[in-house]
Amino acid sequence: MSNNLQNNILLRLVQMALIVTGCFMVTLLITMIITYLYSLQGINITENIAIMKVIQGLNQICVFLAPSILFLKINHIQIVDYWGLKKQKYAFLMLMAISLLLVSSPLITWLSNFNEGITFPDKWSQIEQWLQDKQHSNEEIVNRFLQVGTLGGLMSNIIVMALLPAICEETFFRGCLQKMLTDNIRNKHIAVAVSAIIFSVAHFEFYGLIPRIFLGLIIGYIFLYTNNITFPIIFHFANNCTIVIYNFVVHKYLGGQEIDSSLSTPTITLVIVSIAITAFGIKTIKRYCEYTKKAESINTER
Numbered sequence: 001m002s003n004n005l006q007n008n009i010l011l012r013l014v015q016m017a018l019i020v021t022g023c024f025m026v027t028l029l030i031t032m033i034i035t036y037l038y039s040l041q042g043i044n045i046t047e048n049i050a051i052m053k054v055i056q057g058l059n060q061i062c063v064f065l066a067p068s069i070l071f072l073k074i075n076h077i078q079i080v081d082y083w084g085l086k087k088q089k090y091a092f093l094m095l096m097a098i099s100l101l102l103v104s105s106p107l108i109t110w111l112s113n114f115n116e117g118i119t120f121p122d123k124w125s126q127i128e129q130w131l132q133d134k135q136h137s138n139e140e141i142v143n144r145f146l147q148v149g150t151l152g153g154l155m156s157n158i159i160v161m162a163l164l165p166a167i168c169e170e171t172f173f174r175g176c177l178q179k180m181l182t183d184n185i186r187n188k189h190i191a192v193a194v195s196a197i198i199f200s201v202a203h204f205e206f207y208g209l210i211p212r213i214f215l216g217l218i219i220g221y222i223f224l225y226t227n228n229i230t231f232p233i234i235f236h237f238a239n240n241c242t243i244v245i246y247n248f249v250v251h252k253y254l255g256g257q258e259i260d261s262s263l264s265t266p267t268i269t270l271v272i273v274s275i276a277i278t279a280f281g282i283k284t285i286k287r288y289c290e291y292t293k294k295a296e297s298i299n300t301e302r
Contacts, residue, residue, distance in 0.1 A: 008184055009180075009181070009184045009185070012075075012180050012184070013180075015071065015074070015075075016067070016071055016176065016177070016180070019067045019070050019071055019074075020063065020067045023062050023063055023066050023067045023070070024062070024063050026062060027058060027059055027062035027063055030058065030062070031055055031058070031059075034051070034055065038051065049144055049145065050156075052141070052144075052145070053145065053156055053157075053160045056145075056160050056161075057159070057160045057164050060160075060164040060165055060168040060169070061164065061168055063168075064168035064169050064171065064172040064173075065167065065168040065171055065172070067172060067176075068168075068171040068172045068175055068176045069171075071176050072176070082175070082179065083171070083175050083179075083228070083229040084226065084227045084228035084229060084230075085228070085229065085230065089292060090230070092288065093226055093228075093231050093285065093288070093289075094231065094234055096281060096284065096285050096288075097222055097231045097232075097234045097235045097238070098234065098235070098238050099281060100218055100222070100235065100278060100281045100282070101235055101238050101239055101242075103274055103277040103278050103281060104214075104215075104218055104274060104278045105274070106266035106270045106271050106273075106274040107214065107266075107271050107274040107275055107278065108211045108214060108215060109211075109265070109266055110265075110266050110271045111210050111211040111214055112208065112210075112211045113265060114210065115206075115207055115208065115209060115210040115211060116207050118207070131206040131207070132207075134204065134205070134206075135205055135206065135207045135208075138204075138205055142161075145157060145160070145161060146161075146243075146244065146247040146248070146251070147247075147251050148248060148251065148252075149248075149251055149252045153248075154244070154245070154248045157244045157248070158241055158244055158245075161240055161243075161244050162237050162240035162241040162243075162244055163237060163241075165236065165240055166233045166234075166236035166237035166240060167233055167237075169199070169236065170219070170223075170229060170232045170233045170236050171229060171233075173195050173198065173199040173202075173216070174195065174219060174220060174223040174229060174232045175223075175229045175232075177195045177198065178191055178192060178194075178195035178220055178223060178224070179223075181194060181195060182224065188224055191220075191224075192217060192220035192221060192224055193217065193220075195216065195220055196213050196214075196215075196216030196217045196219075196220050197213055197216070199212065199213075199216040200212035200213040200215075200216055215239065218235070218278065218282070219232045219235050219236060220232075221282045221285075221286075222235060222282070222285060225282070225285050225286040225289045225290075226285065226289055227289070
């Protein structure tokens with residue numbers, strides 16, 4: 001890699017980090033103002049789920065979506081072209097994106113179980129306890145969000161926990177970070193892997209780190225081959241929306257009694273099959289996009 005190319009990547013990464021930091025500080029300031037205003041009325045916002053959801057949505061927009069748009073605008077990049085938001089044959093690729101979510105679920109479930117079972121040496125017990133406390137704290141907030149029994153609550157969760165994260169996170173991690181890396185690094189697989197790792201680390205959940213990396217890899221390859229941010233968003237939305245709806249059904253119709261975890265633990269054989277079909281699905285998307293691009297090129301020449 002040439003020095004000029006390295007400098008260009010570093011410059012863009014520093015620029016992106018500064019934009020994110022600035023937007024985060026603005027978000028933090030807004031959150032503090034909201035907290036203060038409600039405290040004047042004797043309201044603790046941590047005990048008000050509706051306010052917490054508004055703040056969560058605000059965080060998604062300000063920390064991920066706003067920096068993405070600012071980054072592209074500052075660098076005079078056309079959003080429609082950069083994110084591939086032009087006419088494309090959506091039906092097949094949408095079907096493939098959702099299919100990949102289904103066929104990869106045994107692998108992701110197995111990785112989740114593996115990640116949750118990781119233990120630390122005794123000398124690192126304090127670190128392990130801190131990570132577990134952080135995980136439990138995050139899960140407690142998420143569970144409070146998910147425990148709704150009305151259609152209004154379900155719709156608000158779909159917006160805050162599925163739609164906004166899908167749009168905001170994908171435009172940032174795939175639409176900006178991965179795109180910037182693939183445009184400047186010869187090995188596209190490294191760009192996909194790096195963005196997937198950063199995507200997972202940014203969620204600050206050690207016990208969800210590994211499965212989220214693999215989800216990031218799948219989404220990353222979908223974007224790499226389709227060159228259209230719509231399909232990563234669809235995959236991400238479908239994944240989160242499934243979790244939201246599942247928890248709504250469990251809370252409203254099953255009395256909070258979840259399905260026996262032993263029934264949802266995939267066998268090694270199923271995991272291997274899941275890996276094979278997922279890889280085949282990604283390869284199919286690649287070949288389909290190459291074929292359509294070639295066909296469009298031939299039609300243009302005519």
